[in-house]
Amino acid sequence: MKSSVPLLDKITHYIVKRKGKQIRPMFVFLSASMIDSVTESTHRGAALIELLHTATLVHDDVVDDAFERRGFFSINALWKNKIAVLVGDYLLSRGLLLAISNKEFEQLSIVSKAVEQMSEGELLQIEKSRGVNLDEKIYFDIIRQKTATLIASCCACGAASAGANEEIVEKMRHIGEQIGIAFQIKDDLFDYGLGGKIGKPTGIDIKEKKSTLPLIYALNNASNGDKKKMLRLVKRDKKSKADIDTVIQFVLKSGGIEYADQKMRSIADEALTGLKTFPESSARESLIELVRYTIEREK
Secondary structure (H helix, E strand, C coil): CCCCCHHHHHHHHHHHHCCCCCHHHHHHHHHHHHHCCCCHHHHHHHHHHHHHHHHHHHHHHHHCCCCEECCEECHHHHHHHHHHHHHHHHHHHHHHHHHHHCCCHHHHHHHHHHHHHHHHHHHHHHHHCCCCCCCHHHHHHHHHHHHHHHHHHHHHHHHHHCCCCHHHHHHHHHHHHHHHHHHHHHHHHHCCHHHHCCCCCCCHHHHCCCCCHHHHHHHHCCCHHHHHHHHHHHHCCCCCHHHHHHHHHHHHHHCHHHHHHHHHHHHHHHHHHHHCCCCCCHHHHHHHHHHHHHHHCCC
């Protein structure tokens, strides 16, 4: 990430100091280790994924006009949008150059497809947010592209770096996609304080008119009167705290939390079943634990 531009070095240093849990590189390393062993190619794949992921976060904060990331100021909050966009571009290009200069063409193909799908998923969500999406299939299409595709590419890159054949790479990609979908549903549940069990509801998704699985289920299973009333509240551009609390209580009483939780666990179980078809190893057990962590985590 080193550059000849001091400003860029200052910003990338700020990013590296505030890195997150780095779950995505873990999926790359553990997938490679489960298939065979971690190689130099695996390290490059993990770096490529993390550079891409960080670039998308920097760009997302610009798109969402967000001034905080992981409890710290976002890049656009400190250095404004123009610089944030350029830094995101720089991170993305560093990842691509890392792959090209080391002839990692299979990994480059996997990750480029992920970038394409993530962009499409984000645009599909923006298009659908003009109304309120009540179609569960569209919801799953959005999260598959926006969130799951990156975790899918982690597992695929890990397998490819360990010399797996095309069939195994695709199998790992599919397992990663299921994990990513379960991961996003878990994020949806945080908006409701996990049904009141842990923490306080945030209501951020409701405020931003995002159609999440608990809300879609609640609206599709409500009486016509309740549905119309809730849709009016959800569609409001400026919602009061009382509006958001009303929608949260409506979802909690509708069984939407239980439905989303059951869906998440069912999809995660499919991923676990896929992992258990591989020979027993410490890497396989760690991947299984990582899947469990994604659905049991508290933040």
